[in-house]
Amino acid sequence: DTIDEAEESSSFVDVDWRIHAALGPHTGWVKDVAFDGLNDRLYSIGCNCIEAWGIDESTARWHHLKKRAIESSQEGATLSSDLLCLTMAANASNLGGSTYSETILLSAGVDGRI
Numbered sequence: 001d002t003i004d005e006a007e008e009s010s011s012f013v014d015v016d017w018r019i020h021a022a023l024g025p026h027t028g029w030v031k032d033v034a035f036d037g038l039n040d041r042l043y044s045i046g047c048n049c050i051e052a053w054g055i056d057e058s059t060a061r062w063h064h065l066k067k068r069a070i071e072s073s074q075e076g077a078t079l080s081s082d083l084l085c086l087t088m089a090a091n092a093s094n095l096g097g098s099t100y101s102e103t104i105l106l107s108a109g110v111d112g113r114i
Contacts, residue, residue: 026051034086036103041065043105045086050107083109 030046042053042062052065089104108114 031083032085034088034105036088036105038090038101038103043086043088045083045107048083050083050086050105083107 026044026046026049028046030044033042033044035042040055042055044051044053048069050068052068053062054065055061056063085108087106087108089106090101091104092099092101094100106114
C-alpha cells in the first residue's frame, strides 16, 4: 500500500515489522530516516527535502509535521540531490542544577559536508 498524497499519515510497519505504507509527501526515493527518541520525531530525507513526522498518541499513527527544503548552493558546490543520510546527535548538560537535553538533526552529502 501507499499513502494517499492528501492523507500524509500512516503507521508505516505492522507488528512483524513488515513495511505496509510509504511516506506521503516525498516525490522520489527516501534515502534515509532518523528517529529522535527524546521528542518522538521521525525524519526522512529524499529528493531535496527533509520531512518531519510526529506520532499521534490517540491513534498511534504518524502524521506529517514539517517540510525542510534544501537548496543548492549558488556556487554549484552543493546540489540538493546530493544529500544522502541523516542522524541524530544528543547533547545533555547540567546548568544550575537542572539537566538540559536536546537533539540535533544532521544531514550529510556526497561531498562530505554535514
